[in-house]
Amino acid sequence: MAQHVIPAYLALLLVIIVPGVAGGILAANRARNFIGWSILCGLFPIFLLVIYFHKPLREVEGKFRKCRSCGEFIKWRDACCKYCTAPQYPTDPPASAA
Structure with a gap:
């Protein structure tokens, strides 16, 4: 064997x-x-x-970012925060037309 x-x-x-x-x-x-x-x-x-x-220590490009509303870290591609449901924008929020 x-x-x-x-x-x-x-x-x-x-x-x-x-x-x-x-x-x-x-x-x-x-x-x-x-x-x-x-x-x-x-x-x-x-x-x-x-x-x-x-949780991450800081924002990591392409992986995690901070929610602009509550400050929790969320995945980079999430459209809204899973903690406070605030909408997330890829860059600064769009300026309103005045």
Whole structure:
């Protein structure tokens, strides 16, 4: 009978590297430290959930922006804030014709 043994480098890749890189990318999308969160998520993969549900520190172009009404962070493409339902405009609100 042939036994299939996973090489050590493959086990290292699956168990440490993949969660570490995924955690780093999630952290970078939330304006947080890529390397610190990569190490943390590589050693303790449960931190992937922590960074996923954590709010960003500041606006991240193309990812998150602040609601102009309540100040909560919302996804960049959202048309209205999910917290206060205020409409969001891609740039400054359109000037009214006078």
